[in-house]
Amino acid sequence: MDTPEETPVERPVSKPDAPDAATARIEFETMLLSRHSHLHAPRTRVGAGGLDRSAYVLLTRIRMHGPMSIxxxxxxxxxxASTLNRQTAAMVRAxxxxxxxxxxxxxxRKFRITEEGERRLDADRSFNIDGLGRIVEHWPAGDVSAFADLLERFNRDIERLEGRPWPRP
Structure with missing residues (x-):
């Protein structure tokens, strides 16, 4: 039986020597990053008592800011507001x-994280950190730190453009 020939994987549309080639690579890699989030993201734990993605993000923000209104x-x-009302109603029920x-x-009225919310957020965050740790376990510590610094810079620039800075620890 003949084996099919492998088709070469195509790179992002941009030509390698084009000035925007690196930006095209960032777009491509962030798309893949969202695809691979099952390796470390909280939705992996939803069936096992984990939080869904929206609850994870909202709880993180409320924890960092304190009680928040809609x-x-x-x-x-x-x-x-209707989206947030649905999400927070589900979180109250949970x-x-x-x-x-x-x-x-x-x-x-404001939303405050409960002890149960704190417990579940901590469990999901530990799950995520452990998953990310497995991904970068063979990286030099300096590379992990540099990657974290670049991700923070990337996110801060998104926040600057949106006018919505995120509090950080």
Whole structure:
């Protein structure tokens, strides 16, 4: 039986010597990164008590900022209120956030992370860090650190363009 010949993998559309070749590579690699997120992303754990992606991101933001209203979440994420209402309602049902009066006396109620939310967020973050650790386990420490620095710079520039900075530890 004849074996089919392997078709060479095509690179991104840009020519290798074009000034935007590196940018085309970034686009291609970020597309693949989103595809490979199953290796470390929280949705892998959803069936096992893990958080879905939106809950993971929202809980992280609430943890870093403190209690937040729908309006504050809308500003922070650039999402419409109806989307955030659906997401936060699911999170309340899951027991990972609770609605509380504004601690600063404002009219809008705010969402605060619960002990269960803290526990599940910590478990998912540990899962993610362990998964990423397996991916880069053979990299020199300096490369891991440089990659983290470049990812932070990349994200900060996205945040700058969107006008939505993300708090960092």
């Amino acid at each position: 309006g504050q979440l809308t500003d922070a994420f650039g999402l419409d 027991g990972v956030v609770e609605r509380i009066p504004d601690p600063e006396g404002g009219i809008a």
